[in-house]
Amino acid sequence: MPDAPAPAPPKPLSAPQKALRKLGLLRPIDLALHLPLRYEDETRLTPLSEAARVLGSEPLQFEATVLHQEVTYRPRRQLLVTVEDGGERCLLRFFNFYPSQLKQLAVGARLRFRGELRGGFGGLTMMHPTVHAAGGTLPGALTPVYSTVAQLPQAYLRKAVQAGLAQADLSATIPDEFSSQIDVLRAWDLRQALTFLHHPAADVTLSELQDHSHPAWQRLKAEELLAQQLSQWKARVARQQLHAPALRVAPGGLPEQLLAALPFELTGAQRRVGEEIARDLARSQPMHRLLQGDVGSGKTVVAALAACVAIDAGWQCALMAPTEILAEQHFAKLAQWLAPLLATRGQAVAWLTGSQKKKERAPMLAAIESGAAALVIGTHAVIQAQVKFARLGLAIIDEQHRFGVEQRLALRQKALPPPLGEGRGGGAEVQGEAGASPHPNLPPKGEGAMEPHLLMMSATPIPRTLAMSYYADLDVSTLDELPPGRTPVVTKLLAEHRRDELVERLRAQIGEGRQVYWVCPLIEESEALDLRHASQTHAELSAALPAARVGLLHARLPPAEKKAVMAEFVAGRIDVLVSTTVIEVGVDVPNASVMVIEHAERFGLSQLHQLRGRVGRGAAASACVLLYSVPEGGRLGETARARLKAMLETADGFEIARRDLEIRGPGEFLGARQSGDALLRFADLAEDSALLQWARATAPAMWARHPQDAARHVERWLGARTDYLKA
Ligand code: ADP
Ligand code: MG
Numbered sequence: 001m002p003d004a005p006a007p008a009p010p011k012p013l014s015a016p017q018k019a020l021r022k023l024g025l026l027r028p029i030d031l032a033l034h035l036p037l038r039y040e041d042e043t044r045l046t047p048l049s050e051a052a053r054v055l056g057s058e059p060l061q062f063e064a065t066v067l068h069q070e071v072t073y074r075p076r077r078q079l080l081v082t083v084e085d086g087g088e089r090c091l092l093r094f095f096n097f098y099p100s101q102l103k104q105l106a107v108g109a110r111l112r113f114r115g116e117l118r119g120g121f122g123g124l125t126m127m128h129p130t131v132h133a134a135g136g137t138l139p140g141a142l143t144p145v146y147s148t149v150a151q152l153p154q155a156y157l158r159k160a161v162q163a164g165l166a167q168a169d170l171s172a173t174i175p176d177e178f179s180s181q182i183d184v185l186r187a188w189d190l191r192q193a194l195t196f197l198h199h200p201a202a203d204v205t206l207s208e209l210q211d212h213s214h215p216a217w218q219r220l221k222a223e224e225l226l227a228q229q230l231s232q233w234k235a236r237v238a239r240q241q242l243h244a245p246a247l248r249v250a251p252g253g254l255p256e257q258l259l260a261a262l263p264f265e266l267t268g269a270q271r272r273v274g275e276e277i278a279r280d281l282a283r284s285q286p287m288h289r290l291l292q293g294d295v296g297s298g299k300t301v302v303a304a305l306a307a308c309v310a311i312d313a314g315w316q317c318a319l320m321a322p323t324e325i326l327a328e329q330h331f332a333k334l335a336q337w338l339a340p341l342l343a344t345r346g347q348a349v350a351w352l353t354g355s356q357k358k359k360e361r362a363p364m365l366a367a368i369e370s371g372a373a374a375l376v377i378g379t380h381a382v383i384q385a386q387v388k389f390a391r392l393g394l395a396i397i398d399e400q401h402r403f404g405v406e407q408r409l410a411l412r413q414k415a416l417p418p419p420l421g422e423g424r425g426g427g428a429e430v431q432g433e434a435g436a437s438p439h440p441n442l443p444p445k446g447e448g449a450m451e452p453h454l455l456m457m458s459a460t461p462i463p464r465t466l467a468m469s470y471y472a473d474l475d476v477s478t479l480d481e482l483p484p485g486r487t488p489v490v491t492k493l494l495a496e497h498r499r500d501e502l503v504e505r506l507r508a509q510i511g512e513g514r515q516v517y518w519v520c521p522l523i524e525e526s527e528a529l530d531l532r533h534a535s536q537t538h539a540e541l542s543a544a545l546p547a548a549r550v551g552l553l554h555a556r557l558p559p560a561e562k563k564a565v566m567a568e569f570v571a572g573r574i575d576v577l578v579s580t581t582v583i584e585v586g587v588d589v590p591n592a593s594v595m596v597i598e599h600a601e602r603f604g605l606s607q608l609h610q611l612r613g614r615v616g617r618g619a620a621a622s623a624c625v626l627l628y629s630v631p632e633g634g635r636l637g638e639t640a641r642a643r644l645k646a647m648l649e650t651a652d653g654f655e656i657a658r659r660d661l662e663i664r665g666p667g668e669f670l671g672a673r674q675s676g677d678a679l680l681r682f683a684d685l686a687e688d689s690a691l692l693q694w695a696r697a698t699a700p701a702m703w704a705r706h707p708q709d710a711a712r713h714v715e716r717w718l719g720a721r722t723d724y725l726k727a
Contacts, residue, residue: 019152020160029716031164034157035197035220035682036144039209042114043138043202048088051117052124061114063134064090066107081105083113090117090124101131110134141199165198173713174226175706178698182691184218193219212682221683222691227717228680229692229699230710237703242451244286245393247313249278254308257341262301269481270298274305276477277455281309281394286412287453290400293479294653295459295613296486302479303396304334306455311347311374315393318376318452320383320411322399324353324559325566329587330398331377342374352378352387355559383410392452400456412451459613460606460657480654489595489616489624491648496629503544506576506594510548514620515569515592516576519611521599537598538578545576553579581607590618600626600647601640605660608647639663 013021025031046060064085071079079094092113094101115129146157170191179185193216200209208214249255273291280287293299307317321327335349342348350364350373367373371390376382395411494502506516518541520534538552551574553565568574570589595615600608616622626644630636646659685692702710
């Protein structure tokens with residue numbers, strides 16, 4: 001007997017199916033919500049005789065008869081076809097063509113052509129028109145054009161969207177009591193709005209569709225904003241169910257000791273923000289706070305104070321930074337401040353990075369697990385599975401926007417041990433005065449999950465309204481004051497062909513003991529190219545400045561070498577540090593007073609601002625030189641110009657952020673668009689503030705009175721993306 005046939009393996013996905021998946025178009029509703037980028041009007045035919053008068057505007061279509069066909073080879077191989085209608089002729093040109101097309105375009109054939117018509121001495125011409133049989137019925141609605149990728153042909157996508165629209169559950173989720181509050185919601189339901197936007201009637205005012213002011217668009221924006229607000233409200237409520245250790249400080253405790261040991265006084269802003277954080281930490285719900293402050297505003301010391309609160313209360317604190325160099329700097333600074341204070345309590349500062357040798361790492365892991373390491377500083381290594389905290393009470397994430405959502409969630413989920421008497425009992429031995437109970441401030445068992453407090457820091461200030469509407473459930477503290485004694489940085493714009501002058505001036509500066517950063521741009525496609533570019537600049541500068549010590553830092557260097565180069569620069573043994581953007585975040589070398597940014601036109605605005613923030617940290621007058629090159633035969637792009645202009649006009653991080661937002665739009669501003677997960681696809685927080693207000697007011701009421709509809713609404717709109725709103 002033959003064996004039963006093996007079950008057929010799952011069919012591999014076709015290329016267009018894979019592309020759909022990659023675009024996140026998985027469920028019918030995702031397809032239905034994939035709205036057209038623009039439309040083509042194929043509802044009309046324009047007679048050739050009339051078409052001559054509307055040259056050069058929109059693509060148009062006409063029907064005509066083929067008079068003549070020939071393939072020429074000069075100046076290059078092409079197919080030339082002359083067509084005629086009502087006495088008017090038009091020459092069609094095809095550079096790519098198939099035998100089947102030669103057949104289709106036979107002399108005498110009556111056909112329909114669509115493309116952009118051009119005039120000229122030789123009469124009307126059209127390049128590469130699309131060709132169909134004449135006489136077919138014309139569509140009654142505009143034809144949608146969707147954003148797509150190479151592997152996903154427009155026609156395939158159109159069919160998929162059409163099918164999605166037919167299959168998706170579009171039944172109402174917004175109860176009447178809320179939808180009746182807004183005119184557009186009364187007038188258009190979701191199905192009507194979507195059907196219309198995918199296939200608008202030909203007589204619609206196109207501008208209304210383009211600027212999203214059409215009622216159908218308004219309906220979608222309202223729905224989207226509501227989904228976002230519902231999801232945020234839920235996250236906030238969820239956090240209120242969680243528990244965190246209440247971290248309270250005794251008088252004369254670590255924070256006070258740190259303040260006494262610091263070589264400077266806190267600024268008013270640092271004090272205020274420190275108090276905001278201390279207040280949150282004293283609560284038994286996890287803090288979820290974003291500390292934003294311009295580059296150089298002194299966030300590190302605020303983080304150190306928060307760490308002191310946690311440690312003083314008998315808990316551990318973890319600080320995670322996005323790069324090894326930055327983590328190293330934090331370690332150096334915090335260890336200098338805190339290690340002596342901790343030593344008197346028998347505690348230490350631990351250090352974790354990916355490049356660490358096992359031998360160095362093992363004792364760190366042990367100290368973290370036993371609780372002897374009260375403060376743990378490191379890179380992503382901190383969130384790896386082997387790292388087990390005895391009692392993590394506070395997690396701090398520096399430059400939070402550099403971390404992915406998953407990483408932020410992972411740090412929060414570094415679960416605390418179960419309270420009292422369960423699991424690893426360890427910790428009492430390093431608990432110090434906190435006494436026998438390892439978890440003195442924990443709520444009784446079974447009252448809800450535990451999470452550490454979370455402090456996120458960012459030097460890319462997010463305009464307040466944006467922060468509140470984008471990030472679920474986030475409190476924001478702002479350092480709006482720089483420490484005293486800073487000299488403002490002078491910013492200069494310099495064309496590339498004046499590079500020699502610049503090098504001359506640097507020579508003089510270096511002679512006066514100044515140190516210089518020279519940053520080379522990231523070339524997107526290739527890290528190897530970056531490196532070549534930076535190495536070349538390094539060689540050129542070394543040759544041009546023989547008396548100076550020129551160093552090179554780039555992402556490919558092994559961590560130990562990076563560290564060594566950085567240490568040389570900090571110690572003043574390197575005069576000019578040529579680097580790729582690895583120095584972008586956080587480094588603090590007060591003696592460096594000149595920042596040169598090569599190909600500044602290629603950098604983003606907040607990146608430029610961050611880089612400029614590396615200088616002006618000491619007493620010396622500082623300068624930032626933006627070297628720019630204009631592409632051959634062209635001019636600087638609109639956005640590049642706007643960015644450079646903003647750099648010249650302001651040094652205020654918030655103003656920079658505002659302009660950046662203006663230049664890029666909120667989706668990209670928050671880095672969401674890059675990851676293909678823009679949180680708001682349709683609504684614009686600034687433009688649609690009335691709808692936003694409605695959504696904000698509606699969300700809590702809807703969860704309270706119609707929880708099922710609320711859940712369905714969130715699922716429909718956000719599906720798998722809800723995590724993004726939580727982190
Ligand atoms: P950022 O907010 O960019 O992380 P840092 O924390 O690195 O800024 O601080 C920038 C510099 O200012 C550091 O050298 C730091 O020691 C110093 N600093 C911080 N606060 C004060 C203060 N209140 N007075 C004087 N110097 C300060
Ligand atoms: Mg910093």
